[in-house]
Amino acid sequence: MRQSSAIVATPAPTRAVHPGPVLEMRASRIVAALDGFRTAFPGIRAFYATKCNTHPGVLSTLHNAGSGFEVASVQEVDLLRETGVQPHDMLFSNPVRAREQTARAAEAGVYRFSVDSYEEVRRVAEEAPGSCVYARLITAGDDSVVPSEGKFGVDAAGAVSLLVQARELGLTPYGVTFHMGSQSLHPAALDRPLREVAAIMERLSQVGIKLQMVDIGGGFPARYDEPVPALELFGRVAAAGIARLPYPVEVFAEPGRALVAEAGTFRCRVIGVAERPSGWWAHTDLGVFHGLMEVLESGGNLHYPIHDTRGLRLRRCFHLTGPTCDSQDTWARNVLLSADLREGDELLVSSAGAYTSVYASRFNGFAPPRVVMI
Numbered sequence: 001m002r003q004s005s006a007i008v009a010t011p012a013p014t015r016a017v018h019p020g021p022v023l024e025m026r027a028s029r030i031v032a033a034l035d036g037f038r039t040a041f042p043g044i045r046a047f048y049a050t051k052c053n054t055h056p057g058v059l060s061t062l063h064n065a066g067s068g069f070e071v072a073s074v075q076e077v078d079l080l081r082e083t084g085v086q087p088h089d090m091l092f093s094n095p096v097r098a099r100e101q102t103a104r105a106a107e108a109g110v111y112r113f114s115v116d117s118y119e120e121v122r123r124v125a126e127e128a129p130g131s132c133v134y135a136r137l138i139t140a141g142d143d144s145v146v147p148s149e150g151k152f153g154v155d156a157a158g159a160v161s162l163l164v165q166a167r168e169l170g171l172t173p174y175g176v177t178f179h180m181g182s183q184s185l186h187p188a189a190l191d192r193p194l195r196e197v198a199a200i201m202e203r204l205s206q207v208g209i210k211l212q213m214v215d216i217g218g219g220f221p222a223r224y225d226e227p228v229p230a231l232e233l234f235g236r237v238a239a240a241g242i243a244r245l246p247y248p249v250e251v252f253a254e255p256g257r258a259l260v261a262e263a264g265t266f267r268c269r270v271i272g273v274a275e276r277p278s279g280w281w282a283h284t285d286l287g288v289f290h291g292l293m294e295v296l297e298s299g300g301n302l303h304y305p306i307h308d309t310r311g312l313r314l315r316r317c318f319h320l321t322g323p324t325c326d327s328q329d330t331w332a333r334n335v336l337l338s339a340d341l342r343e344g345d346e347l348l349v350s351s352a353g354a355y356t357s358v359y360a361s362r363f364n365g366f367a368p369p370r371v372v373m374i
């Protein structure tokens, strides 16, 4: 006789939801990139731009290799302290801060702050009396793939007056910085700002102010799908500009992308393939809102190298789009992949270590990618 329990359907085991894309970060590539940067910029101290990739393994790899850190928030200061980074190895280069950000960073021991307005100089004087300030110069920035939109910076005359005002408010006029725009493709972009820095130093000398530091910022390119100028070429322009400065100073740089982009590879999954009037589409569990935001930020000008693991000689042109319903989620167009690409295949997206996982959201419910060190 059948037991009554047998006719009650046992619930089917819940299908596990696939954990989604993974960003693999190769520690040895990060160390090699820092070494390469030091070779190209001898005598210049690197302060890694923390925002680029904040995975603890990335931060500790760079810390153990002797890098300093550029921060934009006290939350980044806290994160770095958990990794063992000393606040005196940090530069706070975000030139406009909520005043408690400055206060808390100073309490922690950060003593160098960038400024680009008199208001900010005054806030620093109030919240972090006696600390060092460095003026952020505006740059043209139009030579870079991800320009900074003229958001920050003063001209040379403005930098001079900010640093004079800093002294009047009891701060130390410490230096000058600039940022040529991210993924710069033109080493000459360093030339003009360094000439302006020389002029600023001359002007300040006349009023008895001697700077200690020049910070050539970030923007150094990483290799994506197309070749980029060698870092040595940027290094040569920097060295020439530094040689023209009226007196010796410490020189810093704030590379972000150049240190971590090439160390990262996304592994993602094809969740479906469809032929539409607009062409062949491969839908993936990786998309703009889950790691590839810079596709939008660069207006489609940043092209990640993409490979499938099927490896068929016969190729087909695909548009690649993410898992959400958002029409902006398409992250690559006209990519040649194996013609028989299908559900479940893996795609590898390389040069993905910078400005990817840090931008990822939970949009449409999909989890941000996991980041693992290898």
Ligand SMILES: *Cc1c(COP(=O)(O)O)cnc(C)c1O
Binding pocket: 049, 051, 052, 070, 093, 094, 179, 181, 182, 183, 217, 218, 219, 220, 254, 255, 256, 257, 258
């Ligand atoms: C983001 C940022 C950097 C790093 O820029 P990359 O283009 O990644 O090298 C450096 N300095 C400041 C102030 C930044 O905001």
